[in-house]
Amino acid sequence: MAPQREWFETDYYKVLGVAQDASEKELTRAYRKLAKQFHPDANPGAEERFKEISAAYDVLGDPQKRKEYDEVRRVGAAGAGFGQAGQGGFNFKVDDLSDLFGGRFRQPSGGTRRRTGTAAAPRRGADLEAELHLSFEEAIEGVVTSVNVRSNAACATCGGSGAKPGTTPVVCPRCGGRGVLDDNQGLFSLSAPCPECHGRGTKITDPCPTCFGTGVQRRERQVKVRIPPGVDDGQRIKVKGRGEAGANGGPAGDLFVVVSVAPHPVFGRHGKDLTITVPVTFPEAALGATITVPSLGKPVHLKVPPGTKTGKTLRVRGRGIEHGGTSGDLLVTIDVVVPTTLSDAQRKAVEALAKASPGSPRAHLEL
Ligand SMILES: [Zn+2]
Ligand SMILES: [Zn+2]
Structure with a gap:
């Protein structure tokens, strides 16, 4: 019979209140006592408990089923590497046996189906982060540049094999290169990672002197990155697949480039808007004027209306930063x-x- 999910979750021995090595007689006695105590006829509301007791005895009361149950529990605790062996406590929930064992169970008849142990399972490489300093203009216009990234990479001396150049790793004598060992005792044929080669299937006899046999080296490499126009200070740009290399054929991680944009001597930025502060003379502010203002492209001619106060912001539409097909404004x-x-002439004019300006602008403040 197929093992059931509840076999992993329920300790039937505990349900019946007996030891794991209880004899058949002890089991039956315990069951009868509990069944009597929790029988729904005598004890309404105890249905659930009664069902539990019946289910436990259903399995433990049958010597063949009990053997299978014990085996499943043993394998579940020890073979899969989790659960608390010997404690009788299984604190995990599973929906499917293959979930629990990561596909390491094999059908007893499926001898040809090869599975790799979890130790050699593909693993995605880590995500990495790199800082990139850009000038104000580069950030606005976009740039293709490269960043230095320090990460684990395949060792340059041995090409990642871990073996000293000129030598090759040998086929692991313990597992014959399969990377897994079968444990055929008991109910299931279970494949566990080979402890000798840690699931690789090969063994290094002469380790590489650079990486000491790990095949991995901390290396600096340059990654070319395309920075789109309009990036802002502090923005993170994802470069897919340029993070740390994956292991055992797993995909590489991503690289995140954090942009640091230098300030501009004249312009500032507010999102997509370009900002600038422009000095005007008192006559220009009072009488109005058309002034020339620098922008990212050609200078802009801007009409300052008569009576413009200091601090007033005028908007020039579409002359800001282009990003994502639209442009911000120049503020x-x-x-x-x-x-x-x-000068003397100026003093006379101001006097x-x-x-000609007898009124005080502070009249409303006078008490
Ligand atoms: Zn090496
Ligand atoms: Zn091996």
Whole structure:
């Protein structure tokens, strides 16, 4: 009979309150006592408990089934490497035996089906991170560049085999190169990773002097990256498959490039908008003017309306940063400049302005 999921989850010995080496007689006695105690006729509400007791005795009361049950529990605890062997406690839930054993069970008849033990299972490489410093313009226009990445890579001396150049790994004598060992005793034919070669199927007799037989070396390599236009400071760009190499044929991890953008002497950024602060004279602010403002491309001619205050921001649509097919705006902040020194002519003009401006702008603040 096929082992059932509940065999892993339920300790039938515990249910019947007997030791694992209890005799058939002891089992039957324990069952009868409990069955009487929890019989639904005498004890309404105890159906679940009664069912449990019946199920336990169903298996343990049959010597053949009991043998299979014991075997499944033993294999589940020891063979799979989890569960608490000897504690009788199985704290995991499984929906399917193949889930639990990662496909390591083989049908007793399926002798030709080869499975690799979990030790040699494909493993995805780790994700890596690299920092990339860009100028303001590079970040806006995009750039193709390369980053240095330090990670585990196949050893350059031995090409990743771990064997000293000129020598080759030999076929593992214990498993004959299969990487797994079969344990044919008992109910199942279970394949476990070969302890001699750790599932690789080969053994290194002369280890590589560079990597000491591991086949792995910490190396710096250059990865070419394409930075799209419009990236911002602190942005992470994923370069798929350029992280650490996978093991046993597993896929490589990803590389994440963290962009650090240098500030610009004139421009700032606010998302896709380009910002700039432009000084204007008092007459320009008061009378209005058309001023020339630098932008990423050609300079922009901007109309400053009469009476523009300092700190006022004027928007030039579409002259910001291009990203994802659209452009941000150029945000021009007006800074009205107060001269620190005045020529005689300027002083006379300002004094004349003062005379012509009798009202105080602080009138509303006076008590
Ligand atoms: Zn090596
Ligand atoms: Zn082996």
